Amino acid sequence: MKEKPISFNAPMVRAVLANIKKMTRLVILPRPVIDSGFEANYDEPEWVLNWKKYEDGFTPEELAKKCPYGKPGDHLWVRETWAVAINVENQDNWPGRPHIQVGDMPFSKAVVYAADGHFQWCDGDGFLIDKSQWKPSIHMPRWASRITLRITDIRVERLRNISEADAIAEGIVQGSDGYFYTGVPVKTGTETFARYVTARNAFKHLWQSIYGNDPVKSWDANPWVWALSFERVK
Numbered sequence: 581m582k583e584k585p586i587s588f589n590a591p592m593v594r595a596v597l598a599n600i601k602k603m604t605r606l607v608i609l610p611r612p613v614i615d616s617g618f619e620a621n622y623d624e625p626e627w628v629l630n631w632k633k634y635e636d637g638f639t640p641e642e643l644a645k646k647c648p649y650g651k652p653g654d655h656l657w658v659r660e661t662w663a664v665a666i667n668v669e670n671q672d673n674w675p676g677r678p679h680i681q682v683g684d685m686p687f688s689k690a691v692v693y694a695a696d697g698h699f700q701w702c703d704g705d706g707f708l709i710d711k712s713q714w715k716p717s718i719h720m721p722r723w724a725s726r727i728t729l730r731i732t733d734i735r736v737e738r739l740r741n742i743s744e745a746d747a748i749a750e751g752i753v754q755g756s757d758g759y760f761y762t763g764v765p766v767k768t769g770t771e772t773f774a775r776y777v778t779a780r781n782a783f784k785h786l787w788q789s790i791y792g793n794d795p796v797k798s799w800d801a802n803p804w805v806w807a808l809s810f811e812r813v814k
Contacts, residue, residue: 584649586729587659587717590695591763591773592751596658596727596812597695598764601751605739605805607797612643612736612804640736647734647806656810658727659717661694691724733809739787740802747779749809752786754779762786 586604588596595601649656666689692699694714702708748754753761759775760782776782784799791797 581654582650583655583657583722583728585659585720585722585725586649586656589763590661591765593658593660593693593695593727594764595751595753596729599812600753600764601749602811603746603749603807603809605742605750605807606649607739608643608736608804608806609796611796643736643804644734644806647808649734649806649808650731652731652733654731655813656729656731656808657722657725658729659720659725660727661714661717662720662724663692663694663713663715664689664724665692665713666690691726693726728813729810730813731808731810735807735809736804737807738802739799739805742780742783742807744778744780746807747783750783750786752779752782762789 588601588604592601592604645651700708701711701713742750748760751763753764755761755775757775759777760779761773761775762782762785763773765773774782774785776785787799791799793800795801797803
């Protein structure tokens with residue numbers, strides 16, 4: 581069994597914790613040749629430099645076995661926005677305000693996660709400070725991760741071939757009003773999401789919010805993707 585890191589934003593972390601998100605899609609680079617069909621554009625330098633990697637052509641099933649994130653049974657550990665806070669005796673007097681250490685007092689440390697809600701930072705005496713202590717997900721070490729996923733299936737397909745069921749498995753949430761939303765909001769916060777008639781359309785807008793008009797990864801580019809299914813390891 582192997583382990584690989586994977587990064588999720590806050591709404592997707594909450595969707596995993598709520599047992600809603602059970603899939604993720606990752607763009608295959610360089611673009612592969614599927615069934616010997618030519619999928620590249622010579623205007624894309626990365627493809628021109630790397631096209632020989634797939635020059636013989638693969639079926640989607642063959643290419644799925646070459647997924648760099650692992651194979652069924654392997655683990656993914658989730659990286660997310662995080663910080664190390666200090667547990668101090670009077671921290672309960674300031675709920676939702678993680679403390680940072682001031683001076684050399686021997687306080688114990690605790691990891692906190694931005695996906696859990698809105699936080700205000702204060703020093704060891706409980707006074708608010710302006711500077712955020714959050715660290716980007718890319719800098720999260722393995723020991724700080726709280727979510728481990730087991731890969732259950734890997735498929736290779738075009739992005740826009742996603743089904744309604746798979747869009748829901750990607751973490752799209754259906755509200756009590758029947759509409760679909762692009763993430764799980766913080767229960768105590770003011771975070772809101774646009775609503776859509778179908779889960780697939782919500783996923784499309786979620787993807788566009790991440791990749792925009794990227795010539796290789798955008799929704800319009802319709803790239804080949806690794807479609808990974810997973811279950812949470814508790």
